[in-house]
Amino acid sequence: MYVDFHAHILPGADHGSQNINMSMTLLRAAASAGVDTIVATPHFYPSKGESVGDFILRREQAFEQLRQALEQASPDLCNIRIIRGAEVMVSGTLCDLPGVEQLCIEHTRYMLIERRPELPLTNSECNVYLRLQSVYGITPVIAHIDRYDPAAVEELAQLELPMQINASGLCGFPSRRRCRRWLQAGNVCALGSDVHRDPKAYRDFQRANHILGAQAAALAQLAREILANQKLW
Numbered sequence: 461m462y463v464d465f466h467a468h469i470l471p472g473a474d475h476g477s478q479n480i481n482m483s484m485t486l487l488r489a490a491a492s493a494g495v496d497t498i499v500a501t502p503h504f505y506p507s508k509g510e511s512v513g514d515f516i517l518r519r520e521q522a523f524e525q526l527r528q529a530l531e532q533a534s535p536d537l538c539n540i541r542i543i544r545g546a547e548v549m550v551s552g553t554l555c556d557l558p559g560v561e562q563l564c565i566e567h568t569r570y571m572l573i574e575r576r577p578e579l580p581l582t583n584s585e586c587n588v589y590l591r592l593q594s595v596y597g598i599t600p601v602i603a604h605i606d607r608y609d610p611a612a613v614e615e616l617a618q619l620e621l622p623m624q625i626n627a628s629g630l631c632g633f634p635s636r637r638r639c640r641r642w643l644q645a646g647n648v649c650a651l652g653s654d655v656h657r658d659p660k661a662y663r664d665f666q667r668a669n670h671i672l673g674a675q676a677a678a679l680a681q682l683a684r685e686i687l688a689n690q691k692l693w
């Protein structure tokens with residue numbers, strides 16, 4: 461069974477799933493792809509002015525709606541574990557946000573962080589990652605590295621940050637080749653569907669696990685270690 465580490469599955473929480481029916485359709489696709497655990501990662505953008513507290517409240521309402529629907533669902537669905545998370549856009553102000561640690565994945569000190577794909581890695585961005593670790597004890601997990609300039613990913617790898625790849629990156633060209641290289645180098649800790657509204661994302665998720673072969677189970681295990689708040693390396 462697999463872990464989907466990155467999914468916009470909570471109803472109405474961002475530009476992912478629009479409503480509870482869509483969320484349940486996405487969950488059925490996830491179950492068919494062998495997923496038993498999903499980290500629900502609605503977007504959080506520090507620049508939009510929403511406080512962490514307001515975001516958490518909004519996410520909780522969406523999570524509760526999904527939890528209640530899952531209680532009524534068939535056994536294959538109600539056994540799927542949904543974990544509260546967020547996909548946090550890196551920003552120079554991130555470390556100064558009151559309650560920033562609440563953006564970590566539930567019961568962990570790991571935070572899924574995205575960056576703008578078009579930007580090179582700067583010292584100030586690196587400092588945000590270092591401050592999260594040294595001041596808060598939070599380990600950033602860099603989201604969907606398959607979307608970034610490979611040079612930036614190589615630099616991020618030197619910071620020894622765990623990284624997540626999207627299933628579509630592993631299935632597509634030319635991203636597949638570099639995803640495999642990063643997997644071999646041991647930088648990648650989790651696979652995500654990054655599903656928004658289209659259940660076909662789970663076809664890619666299934667294909668990606670097929671491509672990974674024996675490595676799929678090892679990657680799922682690393683993701684489970686993060687969710688248990690264990691130290692990776």
Ligand SMILES: [Fe+2]
Nearest residue numbers: 466468547654
């Ligand atoms: Fe995402």
